[in-house]
Amino acid sequence: MPRSGEDARRRLQQATLELFHERGYDATTTAEIAARAGVTERTFFRHFPDKREALFDGEEAFRDALTDAVARAPEGLAPMDALLCAFRSVEPMLERNRPFTEPRQAIIARTPALQERVLTKTAKLIGALSAALSRRGFDDGLAALAAQVGMAALGYAAKAWFDDPGPGLDAHLRRAFDTLHHLSPTIRPQDLNVG
């Protein structure tokens, strides 16, 4: 795509974010987004299939970057270590996208249709990470479990970082992975008094 196409794409994403923020998702039309971005509605549809997707651009690139990083992680790492390594490698990308993803978070929080989209997106990402871990030789079930736990930790870190950018994403990510230890059972299941 020529540079002018990339410019239009970025303006369309920014316009989508602004209008969803100002008017809400349901009340915003693709025509309004195109007008705000200074392009035709036809140009909008050259870039995105619908207004929802304009908010989730770059998802595939992010998934590819993560699965590549899992593949490239040092040999012999435990599943969660390989994931942490991969997450750390995409930190520059996440930092760069923060001006877009941080306000997007608030819009998603109040829009059920977007929450559904996030569920699908997260499930796809978990599936891709799980497959990448399987390719490192881990059992499929274990890989799926690790991918879910890892994504939960990444989400926890991202939320903490949105709320408090000060310490930086890396510090929040390390804290999230440390927190996993404190969640884990400290007593044996057989000692639990099940009512």
Added chain:
Amino acid sequence: MPRSGEDARRRLQQATLELFHERGYDATTTAEIAARAGVTERTFFRHFPDKREALFDGEEAFRDALTDAVARAPEGLAPMDALLCAFRSVEPMLERNRPFTEPRQAIIARTPALQERVLTKTAKLIGALSAALSRRGFDDGLAALAAQVGMAALGYAAKAWFDDPGPGLDAHLRRAFDTLHHLSPTIRPQDLNVG
């Protein structure tokens, strides 16, 4: 609902499962489900809003049972211990429903529309468990992380139990929670060589 209503409901669920299995989700109509169950289509719609929901009955009861169990778990437990306690308390319910849920799993695996439904269902369950943990005094973020990790472990255990019922669900559940320890980072993040 009188007993005959409950009987019809169970027959409708069984007919739904059978027809989705035999013909696939898309090719099955509510009229066919009703005919197989020996009731009218109108009776079908008295019980369920659509054919998809006939496969996910009891979801709310399950969620309530789990959140009640989290609330009733012994005081002072770590988040994951409270969850394990709750999961163990619903084992009889899960064992009882296995003749329905185990074949349902294979149908879901080949039906994208049902997978979407499962994502929503799981997200709701995670939200409810997270809220139940918050009510025990845990920080909201921590509660959400624990709920996600716990549900991942429950899913891992259920899958292993569907594949191999021999050891029983409880053994698979304990194994899943033990497995979480082996996933966790064994080296410090600062030692990871990020490329």
